[in-house]
Amino acid sequence: MRTALTRLDALLGRGTMYRLVTIVLAVLAVYSIALAALEELDPGIFSVGPMLLSLVVLVASTAATSVVLGRALRTRVHVESSVITALILWFLYWPAQDAAGYGWLALLGLLAGASKFVLAWRGRHVLNPAAAGAVLLLLVGEVTGWGVPSTTWWAASEPLFWPVVVGALLILHRTRRLPMGLVFVVVAAALSIWGLMAFSPFSDAWQFALYSSPIVFFAGVMLSEPLTLSPRRWQQLVLAAAAAVLFTWPLWTQRAFNEAVVLGPFESTYEIALLAVNLVAFLLGQRGGVRLDVVDKRKLTPDVWELRFHPQRPLRFRPGQYLELDLTGRGNDRRGTRRAFSISSAPGDEVTVAVRVPERPSAFKQALVGLDEGDVVRATSVSGDFTWPRASRPMLLVAGGIGITPFVSQLRHHDCDDVVLVYGVTGPDDVAYRDELAATGARVVVVSPQRPDLPEGWTWAEGSFVTAEVLDEHVPDHRDRVAYVSGPPAMVHAVRRFVPRARTDYFSGY
Numbered sequence: 040m041r042t043a044l045t046r047l048d049a050l051l052g053r054g055t056m057y058r059l060v061t062i063v064l065a066v067l068a069v070y071s072i073a074l075a076a077l078e079e080l081d082p083g084i085f086s087v088g089p090m091l092l093s094l095v096v097l098v099a100s101t102a103a104t105s106v107v108l109g110r111a112l113r114t115r116v117h118v119e120s121s122v123i124t125a126l127i128l129w130f131l132y133w134p135a136q137d138a139a140g141y142g143w144l145a146l147l148g149l150l151a152g153a154s155k156f157v158l159a160w161r162g163r164h165v166l167n168p169a170a171a172g173a174v175l176l177l178l179v180g181e182v183t184g185w186g187v188p189s190t191t192w193w194a195a196s197e198p199l200f201w202p203v204v205v206g207a208l209l210i211l212h213r214t215r216r217l218p219m220g221l222v223f224v225v226v227a228a229a230l231s232i233w234g235l236m237a238f239s240p241f242s243d244a245w246q247f248a249l250y251s252s253p254i255v256f257f258a259g260v261m262l263s264e265p266l267t268l269s270p271r272r273w274q275q276l277v278l279a280a281a282a283a284v285l286f287t288w289p290l291w292t293q294r295a296f297n298e299a300v301v302l303g304p305f306e307s308t309y310e311i312a313l314l315a316v317n318l319v320a321f322l323l324g325q326r327g328g329v330r331l332d333v334v335d336k337r338k339l340t341p342d343v344w345e346l347r348f349h350p351q352r353p354l355r356f357r358p359g360q361y362l363e364l365d366l367t368g369r370g371n372d373r374r375g376t377r378r379a380f381s382i383s384s385a386p387g388d389e390v391t392v393a394v395r396v397p398e399r400p401s402a403f404k405q406a407l408v409g410l411d412e413g414d415v416v417r418a419t420s421v422s423g424d425f426t427w428p429r430a431s432r433p434m435l436l437v438a439g440g441i442g443i444t445p446f447v448s449q450l451r452h453h454d455c456d457d458v459v460l461v462y463g464v465t466g467p468d469d470v471a472y473r474d475e476l477a478a479t480g481a482r483v484v485v486v487s488p489q490r491p492d493l494p495e496g497w498t499w500a501e502g503s504f505v506t507a508e509v510l511d512e513h514v515p516d517h518r519d520r521v522a523y524v525s526g527p528p529a530m531v532h533a534v535r536r537f538v539p540r541a542r543t544d545y546f547s548g549y
Contacts, residue, residue, distance in 0.1 A: 047212070048528040051209065051212070055377070056210075056213055056214055057117075057119050057123060058119070059210060059213050060123050060210055060260065061122060061126070063206035063209060063260070064123065064126035064127065064130075064206075064260070065126065066206070067130070067194070067199065067202055067203065067206060068094065068126060068129065070199070070202055071085075071130075072087055072091065074198050074199075075087055075090055079198050080196070084193075085134060086134070089134040089135060089136055092134075092135070092141065093129060093132075093134040093135045093140075093141070093144055094125070094126075094129050096135070096141050096144045096148065097125040097126075097128050097129055097144055097145075097147070097148045098122055098125040098148075099145075099148070100125075100144070100145040100146075100147070100148030100149050100152070101122075101124050101125040101128070101149075101151055101152040101168075102118055102122065102125070102152070104148065104151075104152030104153055105117075105118065105120075105121040105152040105155060105156075106118070108152070108153060108156045108157075112156055114156070120155070120168075121152055121155075124148075124151050124152070124168045124169050124172070125148060125151075127169040127260060127261065128144075128147060128148065128151060128172060128173070130192070130193060130256065131169065131173060131190045131191065131192055131193075131194070132144065132188055132190060132191060132193075133188070133191050133193065140188065143176070143187055143188050144188075146176065147173070147176050148172070150171070150172040150175040150176055150179075151168045151169055151171060151172025151173075151175075152168070152172075154166060154168050154171035154172060154175065155168050158171055160321070163266060163328050163419060164267070165267070165317060165318065166267065166317045166318070167261055167264055167267050167313050167314065167317055170261065170309075170313040170314050170317075171314065173190050173310045174310050174311065176188075177189070177304060177305070178304075181304045189306070189307070190307055190310065192253040192307075192309060194253055194256040195252055195254075195255075195256060196250065197250040197251075200250055200255075203255050203256050203259070204255055206260070207220065207255050207256065207259020207260065208259070210259045210260065210263055211259055211263055214263050214265060216262075216263045216268075218272070218276060219258075219262070219263070219272075219276055219279045220262065220263065220279070222276050222280055222283075223254070223257070223258045223282055223283050223286075224255060224258050226279070226280050226283035226284070227248075227252070227254045227257075227258075227282075227283035227287050228248045228249075228252075228254055230287040230291045231244070231247065231248040231252055231287050231290050231291075232245050232248050233290075233291060233294065234287060234290030234291040234292075234293055234294045235247055235248070235290060236294075237293060237294040253309065254286075257309060257313070261313055262279065265363075265420065266419070266420065267320055268320055268422070269319070269320035269323040269324055270324045270360070270420070270422040270423070271323075271424055272424040273424075274320070274323055278316040278319060278320060279316075281315075281319075282312045282313065282315070282316045283312075284312075285308050285311060285312035285316075286309055286312040287308075288300065288302065288312075289301075289306070289308060324420070324421070328417045328418060328419045328420075329350050329351065329352055329354050329417070329418045330350070330351040330352075330415055330416075330417055330418075331348035331349070331350055331351070331354075331364075331390070331416050331417065331418055332348060332349045332351065332413065332414075332415055333346065333347075333410045333411065333412055333413060333416070334349050334389065335347050335412055336408065336410065339393060339471040340468055340469045340470070340471050341468055341469070342395055342396055342398075342469075343393055343394070343395050343396070343441060343469075343471050344396055344407075344408045345383065345392070345393045346391065346392055346393075346394070346407065346408075346410065347384075347389055347390075348389065348390050348391070348392075348416070349389050349390075350389075350390060350418075354390055354418065354421065355386075355421065356386060356390075357386070358382075358385060358386065358427070358445070358448040358449040358451070358452040358453065359381075359423060359424075359425040359426040359427065359445045359448060359449050359544070360382060360421055360422060360423035360424075360425070360445075361379045361380055361381045361382060361421070361422060361423045361425075361445075362380060362382055362390070362392070362418045362420065362421045363377050363378065363379045363380075363419045363420045363421075363422075364377065364378055364379075364380060364392070364407070364416055364417070364418060364419075365377045365416065365417040365418070365419050366403060366407060376403065378403055380392040380393070380394060381393075381423075381425075381444040381448070381525075381544070382421075382448050383444040383445075383447040383448050383472070384447075384451065385448055385451040385452040386452065392444070393443075393444045393471065394408065394441075395441045396408055423544075425445050425523065425525065425542060425543075425544040426449075427453055427523075428521060431454060431456075431457075432457075432520075432521045433457040433458075433516070433519065433521065434457065434458040434459070434520055434522075435459050435461070435510075435514060435517050435520040435522040435523070435538075436449075436450075436458065436459070436460045436461065436481075436522075436523050436524075436525075437460075437461045437463075437505055437510075437523070437524045437525070437526075437538065438460065438461070438462045438463065438524075438525050439463045439505065439525070439526025439527055439530035439531070440464065440465070440469070440526055440527060440530075441471070442524075442525035442526030442530070442531075442544070443471055443472060443476075443525070444471075444525075445544055446460060446523070446525060447472045447475060450476065450479040450481050451475065451479060455479045455480050456480075458481040458482065459481070459482045459483075459484065459513075459514050459520070460476065460481050460484070461483075461484045461486060461500075461505055461509065461513070461514065462476075462483060462484065462485050462486065463485075463486040463504060463505045463526070463530065464486070464487045464491070465487065465488070465503075466487060466488070466489060466491075467489045467491035467492070468491070469487070469491075470487075470491050470493075473494065477494040477497070482496070482498075483497045483498070484497070484498045484499075484500055484513045484514070485497060485498070485500070486500045486502050486504070486505050486509055487499070487501075487502070487503075488501065488502070488503050498513055500512070500513055504533065505530070505534055510537070510538070517538070522538045522540065522541035522542070523541060523542050523543075523544070524543045524544070525543070525544040
């Protein structure tokens, strides 16, 4: 099982999260068009020509709006994000059947694309663009009296159920949001079934929740968008449950109050549920991007570089969290221009990250280590739950390679009186942050095939991997300690076999 997960992580890590979502939605679109061609979808609504033309109109209007506004405002334009927004909208509305219908879809794409720039804060959109576009279109109709089309969320249909489930699971696994998705699905399904059982038998209620309600599509494709998530996992879980309550509002209020409680002009509350939690997440997190001035860089090991930045405004984080760096205009490769890096500095006026640069680095890494003093990059978000408990506890930290970085931040910030760090490296020259770790006073066990030059008080364990035998010999009380493991996926999964309760943080494909 662990080997399969490692292989899946490696496969999904070859591309960006955006690329994965694009592929999932594109596959679902092709599958839907094939179903329409075979008349497995309602032929009175779905036919190949209108479906394709509706998709073209949405992609063209959304992308064109983003490009025009991006250039006008002199800000970055992420075309693939616009394509994703258009694909999502395609699954939310019936295919157009006439010129007026295509006109409404064009306006919908324009509103969704514009929301990324107009409903934004410091260069970062606050609301999910697809949901924002749908709500804005409805408000246009409410103000003008025009008969605008309503969302149908036809992605929720029995023929599409299992492909949507597979796609949602892949996205949630890649973004490490599976618990959040499960919370939403369970709460939304339970409330839907409970509400429907007021006037339908249980068999009909659960089938509606599974096949006719877009619970899975919403959780996997829309709720998981990283830029609109709150930074901490517990916050995400709470907001997922809150979103489920709003998502199912008409159903459970019908049963609770004997009539559906309407929220203004919104008969469907799917989009409102998402926008509401987006706003709360925005208030909870680092609001908008932060510009970082490059102070300097240094080589920590033969293939690891550290970069030090000075934020142009305060950057809030807890030791163990990560930030996402955006190198738009510098480091564009097949995985995009953004990567997440654990912060290695303690909270303060400056922030440092470390990056491993192989012999054949990606364009992103080449651009990152090629930065010079005075250059400016952008941190788009700060997130992560790989943080220490607030109460002082005996700790075991297990690091592999570049996985040392979150521990460096934590050890620099916290009391290290009862902390043991087991640090696996591939060679004697690969011990990054040697002096910084020695200064913390933590007990350190270095696992490597050859003995490195170690500070006084450190221990060497010969080996190529961190094993159960190493822990039993050098940290005999490791089962009584709060354990944290950080490193490459294969290493993390291997250590979890003999430290099953450890909190983990792994680095996949960046």
